[in-house]
Amino acid sequence: MALFKIILYILSCLSLFILSFQAPLQNQSHFFTLMKTSLSGNSISKWSTLTEGDQYCNYPGIACDNDGYVVEIDLSAWSVLGRIPNDICSYVQKLRVLRLGHNDLRGGFPTGVFNCSFLEELNLSTSNLAGNLPNFSQMKSLRVLDLSNNQFSGEFPISVTNVTSLEVLNFNENSGFSMWQLPYEVTQLKNLRSLFLMTCSLHGQIPPWIGNMTSLVDLELSGNSLDGPIPVELGELRNLQLLELYYNQLTGEIPEELGNLTQMFDLDISVNRLTGKIPVSICELPKLRFLQLYNNSLTGEIPLAIGNSTSLHILSVYENFLMGELPPNIGKFTELVGLDVSENHLSGELPKEVCKNGKLFYFLVLDNQFSGGLPENYAKCESLLRFRVSYNHLSGPIPEGLLGLPHASIIDLSYNLFDGMLPKSIGNARNLSELYIQTNRISGSLPSEISQAANLVKIDLSKNLLSGPIPPEIGNLRKLNLLLLQGNKLVSSIPESLSSLKSLNLLNLSNNLLTGNIPESLCELLPNSLDFSNNRLSGPVPLPLIKEGLAESFSGNPKLCAPVYFNSSIPSLPLCLRPNTRKRLNTIWVIATTVLVVIVGFLLFLKRWYGRERLVIEQNGFSSTSFSYEMTSFRRLSFDQDEIMKALIDKNIVGYGGSGTVYKIELRNGQSFAVKKLWAGKTKDPSSDQLLLDRELKAEVDTLGKIRHKNIVKLYCCFSNWDSNLLVYEYMSNGNLWDMLHRGKVLLDWPTRHTIAVGIAQGLAYLHHDLLPPIIHRDVKSTNILLNADFLPKVADFGIAKVLHSKGKDSTTTAVAGTYGYLAPEYAYSSKATVKCDVYSFGVVLMELITGKRPIEQEFGENRNIIFWVAQKVLTKEGIMEVLDERLSGSFKDEMIQVLRIAIRCTCSVPALRPTMNEVVQLLMDADPCRFDAFKRWDKLKEESSPTMKA
Incomplete structure (x- = not known):
C-alpha cells in the first residue's frame, strides 16, 4: 500500500511536470492573437487562426526550437503599424531573438520585453519610437541591442553598461538625448565588439580608457560634438576593423599609434579640426580599404607608402593643406575606385598608374598646383565616371580618346594651360553630361562630332582660342541647357540650328568674331539668358529680344540696330534706317526731343502738385491712386500700371501664398499675368520722404529680376507703395x-x-x-x-x-x-x-x-x-x-x-x-x-x- 502511494505520487508529480511544459506551449497560440490585435500590416494579417499543434512554427518570421517553443521573431521591415503589447513575453517565455526594426511601432520603448529573461537580441531600429529609455540592468542575457534611428530623448541610458553580456550596442541617430559624455562604466562591457554612437549628442573628449576595450571591432562616434585630441590609446584596440570619428570637432594630430590597428579596413576622421601630417604608419596598414581624412587642416605630404597599398579602394583627403607630389605608384598595386585630393597645395605630375587595374570611378584632383601633361593612358580608363582636374597648371594636348570615354558623365579640364585641338573622339562620349574646358588655350575649330555626344547637358568652352564656325550640327544636342563659347575667335554667322535646343537655359557667344544677323529663330529660346555682345553682328535685332529687356546682350555690335517698326528707343541701338533718310530724321529727332522734355517737365510738376493734394485727400479718408506706386521693371512691358491696378479686385484672386495674395490679370491685349500683392509692411525709407521698397526686399527683387532661366518663373516688374508691394509675374496656366x-x-x-x-x-x-x-x-x-x-x-x-x-x-x-x-x-x-x-x-x-x-x-x-x-x-x-x-x-x-x-x-x-x-x-x-x-x-x-x- 505504501509502495502504491509512492508510485501514485511520482505519477502525479510527473503529470504536473509535463503539464507545466504543455501550458506555456499552448499559451503561445495566444501570442499570435495578441500580436494581430495590437499590430496591423499586410504581412502580419496573413497569420491564420491557430487550431492545433505547432502550426505557428511555420509562419513567416517565426522560428522554434526542437520542442516547439518560439525562440525567434523577425518582423523586420514588414510595414507593421501599432504598439508592441506589454505582455508579449508572457506567452513566448523562451524568446531569444526579437527583431522588429524598420516598422512604425510608435509610442515609447516597450518595457514588456524585460520579461523575456532569455532574450539575447533586441532590434527596434528605425521604428518611430520616442521618449525616455528605461533601466536596462535586468536584461542580463542580452547580447545585441539595436535602437538606432529612433527619436529617444532625455538622459542616455547609462544602465546598459550593466548588461555585461552585450556584444553589439547601437544607438546611432538618436539626436534627442541630452548632452552626455562616455562614462567609464562602458569598460564593464568586456565582450563588446561593436559600439555605434553616431549622432546621439555625445560631447567632451574621447577618454583614453577606451583603449582598454580590446574586444572592439567596430567603433563609430561620428556626428557628435567630441573635441580635444584623438587618444593614442586607440592604438591598443588591435581587433578594430572600423573606426569612424567624422563630423566632430577633434583637434591635434592623428596619432601614429593608429598604425598598430593591423585589422583596420575603414578609417574615417573627416570633417574635424585635425592638424599635422598623415602618419606613415596608417598608410602601411595591410588591410586598409577606405581612408577618408577630408576637410581638416592636415599639412605635409601624402606618404609614399599609400602608393604601395594592395588593398586601398578609396582615398579621400580633399580640403586640407597637403603639399608635395602624389605618390607615383598610387593605384598600381590595388583596384583603386576613388581618388579625391582636391583643394590642397599638391604639385608635380599626375600619377600614371592610377587606373592600371581598370576599376577607377572617380578621379578628382581639382584646385591644386599640378603641372605637366595628362598621361596618355588616362584615355583608356573606361571605368571612369567623373574626371576633374580643373584649377591646376596642367598643359599639353588633351589625350585622344579622353573625351570619348564610354561611361564618363563629367569631364572637367577647366582653368589649366591645355593647348592643341579638341579631339574628334568626343563623338564617342555616349554618356557624357557635362564638359568643362573653359579658360585654357585650346585652338582650332569646334569639331562637328561633338553633336554625337547626345547626352550632353552642359558645355563650357569659353575663354580659349577656338576659331572657325560654330558647327550647325550642335543643334542636335537636344538635352543641352548650357552652352558657353564666349571669349574665343569664332567666326562666321550664328547657326539657325541653335533654335532647336529647346532645353537651353544659358547661351553665351559674346566676345567672338561672329558676323551676320541674329537669327529670328533664336527668339524661341526665350526667356533664357542669351548673350551676343562684343561681336561683329549686323542688321536688325529681333524684336522679342528687345522686348525681353536684353539690351546688354547685344551691345558692342556697332552694326546692330532696332527694327524700324519698334516704337521706343534703346541707348546705343539706333533704328535701322536707310542712309538717305537718316539726315532728315535727325532734325525731327531734335524737335521731338525738345517737345518731349517740355512735356515731361510739365508732368513732373503736376505729379508733385498732385502728391500734395493726394495727402490731403488721404487724410480725409479717400483712397490712394495708382500714381502712388513706384515701378521697377526688369523687362519690356506691354501694359501700364493703371491697367494692373484696376484689375486688383476680389474676383481675380486665384490664391494666397505665404507672403501675399495672388491675382490673375487678363489685359486688353489678351496677355495674362500673375500679380502677387505682398502683405503690408514698413517700406518707407526712414532717411527719405521718397516711397521705396524695403532695402532688403528691393535688393532681393533686383537680383531675382535679372534671372533668365526657363525653369524660373519670369518676373516682369515690381510696384512699390507705402503699404504694399506688387510683383508682376508670367501667368502659368496649369497651376502648381x-x-x-x-x-x-x-x-x-x-x-x-x-x-x-x-x-x-x-x-x-x-x-x-x-x-x-x-x-x-x-x-x-x-x-x-x-x-x-x-x-x-x-x-x-x-x-x-x-x-x-x-x-x-x-x-x-x-x-x-x-x-x-x-x-x-x-x-x-x-x-x-x-x-x-x-x-x-x-x-x-x-x-x-x-x-x-x-x-x-x-x-x-x-x-x-x-x-x-x-x-x-x-x-x-x-x-x-x-x-x-x-x-x-x-x-x-x-x-x-x-x-x-x-x-x-x-x-x-x-x-x-x-x-x-x-x-x-x-x-x-x-x-x-x-x-x-x-x-x-x-x-x-x-x-x-x-x-x-x-x-
Whole structure:
C-alpha cells in the first residue's frame, strides 16, 4: 500500500511536470492573437487562426526550437503599424531573438520585453519610437541591442553598461538625448565588439580608457560634438576593423599609434579640426580599404607608402593643406575606385598608374598646383565616371580618346594651360553630361562630332582660342541647357540650328568674331539668358529680344540696330534706317526731343502738385491712386500700371501664398499675368520722404529680376507703395504641382513627372551654382512649382529667398522660413539655411512625384512624414513597390526606383552627405526613361564601392 502511494505520487508529480511544459506551449497560440490585435500590416494579417499543434512554427518570421517553443521573431521591415503589447513575453517565455526594426511601432520603448529573461537580441531600429529609455540592468542575457534611428530623448541610458553580456550596442541617430559624455562604466562591457554612437549628442573628449576595450571591432562616434585630441590609446584596440570619428570637432594630430590597428579596413576622421601630417604608419596598414581624412587642416605630404597599398579602394583627403607630389605608384598595386585630393597645395605630375587595374570611378584632383601633361593612358580608363582636374597648371594636348570615354558623365579640364585641338573622339562620349574646358588655350575649330555626344547637358568652352564656325550640327544636342563659347575667335554667322535646343537655359557667344544677323529663330529660346555682345553682328535685332529687356546682350555690335517698326528707343541701338533718310530724321529727332522734355517737365510738376493734394485727400479718408506706386521693371512691358491696378479686385484672386495674395490679370491685349500683392509692411525709407521698397526686399527683387532661366518663373516688374508691394509675374496656366498631383483631374505619367523633376533641379542648380552670389530659395515645395501649358516647371515664390552675399559654400542665412514637411532637420532646429536645405526640400518634392502622396499623410502616423514612410518601405522589395504611385503603369518601375534613390540621398539627415543640385541634375538625367538601362550596371558598381566623394 505504501509502495502504491509512492508510485501514485511520482505519477502525479510527473503529470504536473509535463503539464507545466504543455501550458506555456499552448499559451503561445495566444501570442499570435495578441500580436494581430495590437499590430496591423499586410504581412502580419496573413497569420491564420491557430487550431492545433505547432502550426505557428511555420509562419513567416517565426522560428522554434526542437520542442516547439518560439525562440525567434523577425518582423523586420514588414510595414507593421501599432504598439508592441506589454505582455508579449508572457506567452513566448523562451524568446531569444526579437527583431522588429524598420516598422512604425510608435509610442515609447516597450518595457514588456524585460520579461523575456532569455532574450539575447533586441532590434527596434528605425521604428518611430520616442521618449525616455528605461533601466536596462535586468536584461542580463542580452547580447545585441539595436535602437538606432529612433527619436529617444532625455538622459542616455547609462544602465546598459550593466548588461555585461552585450556584444553589439547601437544607438546611432538618436539626436534627442541630452548632452552626455562616455562614462567609464562602458569598460564593464568586456565582450563588446561593436559600439555605434553616431549622432546621439555625445560631447567632451574621447577618454583614453577606451583603449582598454580590446574586444572592439567596430567603433563609430561620428556626428557628435567630441573635441580635444584623438587618444593614442586607440592604438591598443588591435581587433578594430572600423573606426569612424567624422563630423566632430577633434583637434591635434592623428596619432601614429593608429598604425598598430593591423585589422583596420575603414578609417574615417573627416570633417574635424585635425592638424599635422598623415602618419606613415596608417598608410602601411595591410588591410586598409577606405581612408577618408577630408576637410581638416592636415599639412605635409601624402606618404609614399599609400602608393604601395594592395588593398586601398578609396582615398579621400580633399580640403586640407597637403603639399608635395602624389605618390607615383598610387593605384598600381590595388583596384583603386576613388581618388579625391582636391583643394590642397599638391604639385608635380599626375600619377600614371592610377587606373592600371581598370576599376577607377572617380578621379578628382581639382584646385591644386599640378603641372605637366595628362598621361596618355588616362584615355583608356573606361571605368571612369567623373574626371576633374580643373584649377591646376596642367598643359599639353588633351589625350585622344579622353573625351570619348564610354561611361564618363563629367569631364572637367577647366582653368589649366591645355593647348592643341579638341579631339574628334568626343563623338564617342555616349554618356557624357557635362564638359568643362573653359579658360585654357585650346585652338582650332569646334569639331562637328561633338553633336554625337547626345547626352550632353552642359558645355563650357569659353575663354580659349577656338576659331572657325560654330558647327550647325550642335543643334542636335537636344538635352543641352548650357552652352558657353564666349571669349574665343569664332567666326562666321550664328547657326539657325541653335533654335532647336529647346532645353537651353544659358547661351553665351559674346566676345567672338561672329558676323551676320541674329537669327529670328533664336527668339524661341526665350526667356533664357542669351548673350551676343562684343561681336561683329549686323542688321536688325529681333524684336522679342528687345522686348525681353536684353539690351546688354547685344551691345558692342556697332552694326546692330532696332527694327524700324519698334516704337521706343534703346541707348546705343539706333533704328535701322536707310542712309538717305537718316539726315532728315535727325532734325525731327531734335524737335521731338525738345517737345518731349517740355512735356515731361510739365508732368513732373503736376505729379508733385498732385502728391500734395493726394495727402490731403488721404487724410480725409479717400483712397490712394495708382500714381502712388513706384515701378521697377526688369523687362519690356506691354501694359501700364493703371491697367494692373484696376484689375486688383476680389474676383481675380486665384490664391494666397505665404507672403501675399495672388491675382490673375487678363489685359486688353489678351496677355495674362500673375500679380502677387505682398502683405503690408514698413517700406518707407526712414532717411527719405521718397516711397521705396524695403532695402532688403528691393535688393532681393533686383537680383531675382535679372534671372533668365526657363525653369524660373519670369518676373516682369515690381510696384512699390507705402503699404504694399506688387510683383508682376508670367501667368502659368496649369497651376502648381501640388494641385496637379493631389487635386488635379489630369494624371501625370512618369515621363512627364521625370521631366518636371529635371526642370525643377535645373532651376535650383542655376540658383545655387550659376549665379554670383548664389541664391537659396528656402521654401522649395510643390505649391511653389508652377506648370505652364506644356507642363514645363518653373520655380516660383522667392518671397523668402536669400542671396548669399558672403563668399564660400558655407554661407548661411538665419531667418526662420520654410514649410513643415519640407524643412531640413538641421534648419528646423538651428535656423541656419544653406543650399543643402534646398536639396532636402527638393528630395521631398521628388518623393511626392514618385509616390503621389503628400508630405504629411494620416497613414504615415502621428508626427510622421513621407521620408519616414519611404525609409520603412524601401527595405523590402514588396515595400519598394508599395511606394510607387499605384495610379501609374508599372512599365517605368525601374526608372522610378532609380529616382527614389536620388530622393533618399537628397533627404539624408546629414547635410554634407546630400548631393549638390548640380549632382542631382546629373543623377536625374542618368535616370531618364530613354537612357536608364545603360546606367543600371554602373549604378550597381557605385553602390558596391559607395565612396563619400566631392562632386
